[in-house]
Amino acid sequence: MAVPRSFRRQGIVLDSKPLGEATLLVTLLTSEDGKLRAVARGARKITSKLVGHLEPLTLVEMSLNRGSEFHYVSQVQVLDNFRPLKTSPAGDDLLGVTRGLYLAELASWYAVEEAPGVSIYNLLLDGLRVLPECKNPDVVLRCFEMQMLKVSGFMPELYRCVECEEDLLPRNHQFSSEAGGVLCSQCRPAGFVVRPLSLDALKVLRFLANTTLGDADRLKLDGELADEVSKLLQVLLSYWPDHEIRSRSFMDHVRAQAPSAIPVAPSVIPAEAGTHAPDSAATQDPVRHTSFHLPGTSSPGASSPNASSMIGSYRSTQ
Ligand SMILES: [Zn+2]
Missing domain, CATH: 1.20.1440.120 (Recombination protein O, C-terminal domain)
Structure with missing residues (x-):
């Protein structure tokens, strides 16, 4: 049976690179076909209906036409932009x-x-x-x-x-x-x-x-x-x-860079943040300074504020 020329795939945009002045080369991750590379003609034009639909980290439903080297994007619907x-x-x-x-x-x-x-x-x-x-x-x-x-x-x-x-x-x-x-x-x-x-x-x-x-x-x-x-x-x-x-x-x-270079919105800093500084004994003793709690072994509600969990609340100025 002949392979249909047009097909639809749901996938996550992994990468989106300029190809010439107005075209994008998109890499889509799908469950059916793994990675698919597709050309979106005119997608870089401000007037294109595809603008904003093909950014990396976007879940899309895509209509494609098969080509010998690449597939060609004919239509895109954003399902989730992981906001x-x-x-x-x-x-x-x-x-x-x-x-x-x-x-x-x-x-x-x-x-x-x-x-x-x-x-x-x-x-x-x-x-x-x-x-x-x-x-x-x-x-x-x-x-x-x-x-x-x-x-x-x-x-x-x-x-x-x-x-x-x-x-x-x-x-x-x-x-x-x-x-x-x-x-x-x-x-x-x-x-x-x-x-x-x-x-x-x-x-x-x-x-x-x-x-x-x-x-x-x-x-x-x-x-x-x-x-x-x-x-x-x-x-x-x-x-x-x-x-x-x-x-x-x-x-x-x-x-x-985040803690020092990126401004912090005071309202989102966890109240216990100031208590996180390691005590002197922990600093001197690498064994004590290491923390390891398998799920279920720590007391309910015990918090372990640390820089990495707070950085997600920082606002980027980039
Ligand atoms: Zn051995």
Whole structure:
């Protein structure tokens, strides 16, 4: 049966680049066809009906005409522009946008062009909707990273030593992305880069691999342990695609700049913000300074205000 020339797809705009003076080249993530590249002729003209419909981080229903190299956009309807991610009570949320773009860049890397990709599509959709509602966005980002590795078939081994295949005992271990996961303390295969892995970090990685983004938000994680988990996941993510995650650097830059460079709307600062300064003992003792509370282990209502959870309330002047 002949493939219809025209078709419709629901998808998330991952990227939108100028192509000539008036045209946009759009990358759309769909569940049926993974990544689709489509040309939107005239979309950059002010008078175009498509203006504002093809910005990255927009869920659209798109009518397309098949082409040999690209598809061609004939009609677009915006279904969701993820406004809660892009704005805070104080106005535009630059950090929220950069987090969304980071998720979109990861999805774009791991999605395959013109091949079914329902898991990655659903994961990205979930991430864009969970992030603006969550209390611990950095943990949700770490969970998204782990889930992306999982649905893409790049999940590291977290339960048995990848060298001797023995079950891992509850103690500190080693990790090698090149070897494919965790190594017991007895094994050190030649030629692989091996880094230390704490028992708490292993527990966090296992938790992130077996939960949802929404449930991951219940995990309070900061200090050295958060740093260790973040670096491990970055090594895993950068190892497979063999490419720099550009939006990650930008997101880190925005976050680093936010508290001092971006004006704060006083009305949105949590009242307990002033109580967050680490005490002197915690500063001197790296073990105490590390915080790790698996969901259900902290007292109800216990708050852990930190800079990253507050930055989402800051208004960008960009
Ligand atoms: Zn071993």
